Amino acid sequence: MESPAGRTPAPRALPYYVAFSQLLGLTVVAVTGAWLGAYRGGIAWESALQFNVHPLCMIIGLVFLQGDALLVYRVFRNEAKRTTKILHGLLHVLAFVIALVGLVAVFDYHRKKGIADLYSLHSWCGILVFVLFLAQDQVQRVRVRGHPGQRAGPAAGRLRRGRALHPDPRRLEAAPPGGRASALHGLQDADGGRQSQLPVTAEPGRGDGRRGQPCSPGR
Known part of the structure; x- marks a missing residue:
């Protein structure tokens, strides 16, 4: 569980939206099953009713479970983020398996009946949807893993307009010692305490690099 300070309050209407979406999804699944049972003879794998497996699996997988x-x-x-990722991944895998069963059912039905595959606009649109479903899964995996060499941690991807949170040595040289220490301290805090501090060099007439202690005349 995350700390209470890091929790984000959910919108008040969110439970109603979620309940409505679940009710609508279950209604679509139930209506599809009733249509197949009452008007299409039901579903079966080893018979002429094998085609009816296709629409039911597509509705359950690519509409209800993916939603x-x-x-x-x-x-x-x-x-916890890990818990939500696992649940999100399991639902996507289950949606993929059920949709794949629907695809196998219709192609196997065409093979048994001697019907050509991909002969309609519906079939090509369906294949495109399935390919895009797989493509978004691969893109999501790449985004989760990150790029090679990317440092892990809360500040791993913390960039400002493409510039990393690292100080410019030229600006540090032009800044007074107190300003340098403040800038380095701010970068360290923003990076979770893991940003390495650059050495503060002394400037002529401005001290030896230690706070509040000017250089002695003999140095």
Whole structure:
């Protein structure tokens, strides 16, 4: 669990939106099942009803379960990040498996009946949706892993307009010693205490680099 100070309050209407989305998704699944049972003869794998497996699996996988996977981060926004990632991934994997079963069912049905594959606009649009579903999963994996050489931690991707939080040596040389120490201390705090401090060099007539202690005349 995250600390109470780091929790983000959820919108007041969020529970109603989530409940409505679940009710709508279950209604779509139920209506599809009732349509297949009452008007299409039901579903079966080893018979002429094998084609009916396709629409039911696509509705459950790519509509209902994928929608729930997208809602995980909103519904469980105050839970541990690892827990929400695992639940999000499991729902996506389950949606992929069920959708894949639907694809196998329709291609196998076409093979048994001698029907050509991908002969309609619906079939090409369906293949495109499935490919985009796989593509977004791969893009998400790359974003989670990060780029090679990227430092892990809260400040790993903390950039400001493409510039990393590292001081410019030329500006540090032009700044007074107190300003240098403040800048380095601020960078250290912003980086979670892991930013290495640069040495503060002394300038003629401005001290030996130690705070509040000017250089002695004999040095």
